[in-house]
Amino acid sequence: MSDDSRDFQLNCPLPIRRYPRVMVAHGGGGRLMNDLIRELILPAFDNPILNQTMDSAALRVPAGRLAFTTDSYMVQPLFFPGGDIGSLAIHGTVNDLAMVGARPLFLSAGFILEEGLPMETLWTVVQSMKLAAEKAGVTIVTGDTKVVDRGKGDGLFINTAGIGVLEHDLEIGPRQIKQGDVLLVNGDLGRHGIAVLAAREGLEFETHIESDSAPLADLVLTLLGQGIELHCLRDLTRGGLASSLVEIAEQAGLAMAIEEKSLPCRPDVRAICEVLGFDPLHVANEGRLVAFVPPEQAEKALVLMNEHEQGKGAVQIGQVTGIDCKGQVTLRSIIGANRIVDMLSGEQLPRIC
Amino acid sequence: MSDDSRDFQLNCPLPIRRYPRVMVAHGGGGRLMNDLIRELILPAFDNPILNQTMDSAALRVPAGRLAFTTDSYMVQPLFFPGGDIGSLAIHGTVNDLAMVGARPLFLSAGFILEEGLPMETLWTVVQSMKLAAEKAGVTIVTGDTKVVDRGKGDGLFINTAGIGVLEHDLEIGPRQIKQGDVLLVNGDLGRHGIAVLAAREGLEFETHIESDSAPLADLVLTLLGQGIELHCLRDLTRGGLASSLVEIAEQAGLAMAIEEKSLPCRPDVRAICEVLGFDPLHVANEGRLVAFVPPEQAEKALVLMNEHEQGKGAVQIGQVTGIDCKGQVTLRSIIGANRIVDMLSGEQLPRIC
Numbered sequence: 001m002s003d004d005s006r007d008f009q010l011n012c013p014l015p016i017r018r019y020p021r022v023m024v025a026h027g028g029g030g031r032l033m034n035d036l037i038r039e040l041i042l043p044a045f046d047n048p049i050l051n052q053t054m055d056s057a058a059l060r061v062p063a064g065r066l067a068f069t070t071d072s073y074m075v076q077p078l079f080f081p082g083g084d085i086g087s088l089a090i091h092g093t094v095n096d097l098a099m100v101g102a103r104p105l106f107l108s109a110g111f112i113l114e115e116g117l118p119m120e121t122l123w124t125v126v127q128s129m130k131l132a133a134e135k136a137g138v139t140i141v142t143g144d145t146k147v148v149d150r151g152k153g154d155g156l157f158i159n160t161a162g163i164g165v166l167e168h169d170l171e172i173g174p175r176q177i178k179q180g181d182v183l184l185v186n187g188d189l190g191r192h193g194i195a196v197l198a199a200r201e202g203l204e205f206e207t208h209i210e211s212d213s214a215p216l217a218d219l220v221l222t223l224l225g226q227g228i229e230l231h232c233l234r235d236l237t238r239g240g241l242a243s244s245l246v247e248i249a250e251q252a253g254l255a256m257a258i259e260e261k262s263l264p265c266r267p268d269v270r271a272i273c274e275v276l277g278f279d280p281l282h283v284a285n286e287g288r289l290v291a292f293v294p295p296e297q298a299e300k301a302l303v304l305m306n307e308h309e310q311g312k313g314a315v316q317i318g319q320v321t322g323i324d325c326k327g328q329v330t331l332r333s334i335i336g337a338n339r340i341v342d343m344l345s346g347e348q349l350p351r352i353c
Numbered sequence: 354m355s356d357d358s359r360d361f362q363l364n365c366p367l368p369i370r371r372y373p374r375v376m377v378a379h380g381g382g383g384r385l386m387n388d389l390i391r392e393l394i395l396p397a398f399d400n401p402i403l404n405q406t407m408d409s410a411a412l413r414v415p416a417g418r419l420a421f422t423t424d425s426y427m428v429q430p431l432f433f434p435g436g437d438i439g440s441l442a443i444h445g446t447v448n449d450l451a452m453v454g455a456r457p458l459f460l461s462a463g464f465i466l467e468e469g470l471p472m473e474t475l476w477t478v479v480q481s482m483k484l485a486a487e488k489a490g491v492t493i494v495t496g497d498t499k500v501v502d503r504g505k506g507d508g509l510f511i512n513t514a515g516i517g518v519l520e521h522d523l524e525i526g527p528r529q530i531k532q533g534d535v536l537l538v539n540g541d542l543g544r545h546g547i548a549v550l551a552a553r554e555g556l557e558f559e560t561h562i563e564s565d566s567a568p569l570a571d572l573v574l575t576l577l578g579q580g581i582e583l584h585c586l587r588d589l590t591r592g593g594l595a596s597s598l599v600e601i602a603e604q605a606g607l608a609m610a611i612e613e614k615s616l617p618c619r620p621d622v623r624a625i626c627e628v629l630g631f632d633p634l635h636v637a638n639e640g641r642l643v644a645f646v647p648p649e650q651a652e653k654a655l656v657l658m659n660e661h662e663q664g665k666g667a668v669q670i671g672q673v674t675g676i677d678c679k680g681q682v683t684l685r686s687i688i689g690a691n692r693i694v695d696m697l698s699g700e701q702l703p704r705i706c
């Protein structure tokens with residue numbers, strides 16, 4: 001019996017353990033759904049707002065501007081080295097709030113369960129969400145549970161929406177980027193995509209590659225608190241660094257250049273990408289961001305980032321070379337040639353978040 | 354060619370019409386997803402906050418208490434008489450905000466598309482969301498689009514989360530209910546479930562039964578504005594009136610009695626329920642609520658409700674007969690016998706929202 005199974009047997013309340021798998025009736029609004037919410041979900045996310053189980057949560061939030069975001073998660077497989085769909089659903093939404101400089105406060109959790117999902121799987125994912133939410137300092141205050149019949153889903157999808165508060169008047173976004181701004185990333189690239197792919201395909205590598213999935217709000221708030229002018233932030237998820245940069249360049253009409261030799265990527269990740277024909281520039285990350293900061297603040301920002309748990313390995317990767325132009329991202333390769341970086345049409349690794 | 358098809362050909366931008374069906378790449382974070390968002394989704398929901406396409410929307414909201422809620426929608430089929438998954442996803446979340454007395458302001462929209470979904474279907478649903486949001490006075494300010502591979506979803510699931518503002522200090526909920534409070538519903542019961550079932554099974558009835566799906570916030574705010582003390586509100590969705598009442602009775606420790614002869618139900622809906630073996634008490638509604646109000650305000654509240662588009666046919670159906678007891682709902686039948694009303698284990702009609 002795995003540790004998770006032992007925990008499930010010990011800690012999951014009996015009314016839930018009585019049903020080894022999710023049934024359609026668990027989403028029907030009747031007795032079974034009430035049991036599921038009361039016995040499995042409320043005890044995990046336990047807080048006075050959620051426990052009222054009202055149609056909506058009533059929240060006291062500071063006056064001023066709020067940030068609001070949503071993401072659905074459908075990563076396959078549900079568990080992978082370094083995380084699972086539950087922690088990912090917390091980190092992803094926390095990070096979307098962080099990218100506008102907000103302090104994440106409240107999350108919703110919407111579950112779409114497929115009939116037949118092992119109840120233990122749901123329980124384990126919910127426990128993981130609980131831990132990730134605690135670590136990120138957010139409270140899950142409202143939720144929803146639906147069940148689709150077998151074959152009409154894929155085990156478990158999760159939607160999280162999030163509310164954060166903007167404790168400043170800054171607008172952090174592509175329009176704030178200035179000529180000469182430097183591009184900083186907070187660590188090595190490509191681990192999330194490769195970790196999920198390895199788990200999905202049952203690949204065994206000589207080294208252990210864990211997802212970088214992590215909450216980034218504290219890192220961002222630390223930088224803001226220390227006076228770093230964050231002109232623009234973007235988390236490097238679907239489409240990887242390349243898509244994020246091209247999107248920003250096009251949105252703002254900017255030219256930027258990045259140096260291939262500066263791109264942080266673990267040798268083992270780089271080697272696996274080469275074997276499998278992936279470009280680490282396009283591989284998804286779940287704990288990485290790019291920050292655009294004024295050049296005179298680059299050094300201070302890098303020191304602050306490297307002192308932070310989520311910024312170890314932060315480096316400068318490039319610079320904004322032109323404004324008021326057609327957006328273009330150039331990569332200066334190790335051998336000195338320049339090439340244009342573009343988005344892929346889709347994603348080289350689907351279902352990674 | 355149907356009207357919808359003609360509208361699609363006329364109004365959907367060419368880059369989107371070029372892809373007759375959703376492909377996995379449309380969710381990949383790359384060029385195709387950007388096109389989908391820019392050409393199909395942004396033009397429909399067009400507003401300055403959403404159009405910034407940031408990781409999070411930045412909102413100015415009044416100080417004070419907010420309401421926050423979420424729901425996922427997976428109704429099958431996607432289109433039914435009186436509505437579709439798009440209008441349902443707006444109404445359902447608007448109504449959850451209304452049930453705590455909030456004015457709905459902002460919604461998120463998360464799409465989980467199955468590979469192969471006709472692009473025209475998505476376009477039609479998005480147009481329906483646009484209209485429903487306009488009618489309900491809410492703005493869709495943030496969103497997410499994911500695609501699952503064929504056979505791992507069911508066409509289209511939508512999650513909406515919503516933020517509303519509480520413009521009063523009232524707590525509207527089961528704990529506020531008092532002995533003697535009367536139970537009002539705002540119209541006839543059971544149409545949504547029967548309309549969806551008919552569409553799903555291809556049933557033809559002699560009469561045309563449309564879903565009651567509708568936004569209820571304006572009705573609630575009108576009652577509050579006219580001084581009606583709304584002690585508790587609940588929308589009568591999954592599990593129908595019966596589940597809502599039992600849930601409230603159990604949460605608050607209340608006994609209540611309803612009169613079968615007072616329950617509003619169209620004769621055709623009642624007849625179809627009888628033939629199919631359903632109890633209208635358990636059939637889902639998407640534009641119906643129960644309101645608990647002091648008996649001395651019942652008449653005024655009913656007049657106000659009947660004057661409102663969403664309250665025509667409002668009637669009193671019962672009364673709170675005891676407090677501080679084990680929650681129990683009693684139905685006094687037409688022939689004078691009493692029976693206990695309970696929740697079903699699940700839902701007699703799955704996938705109705």
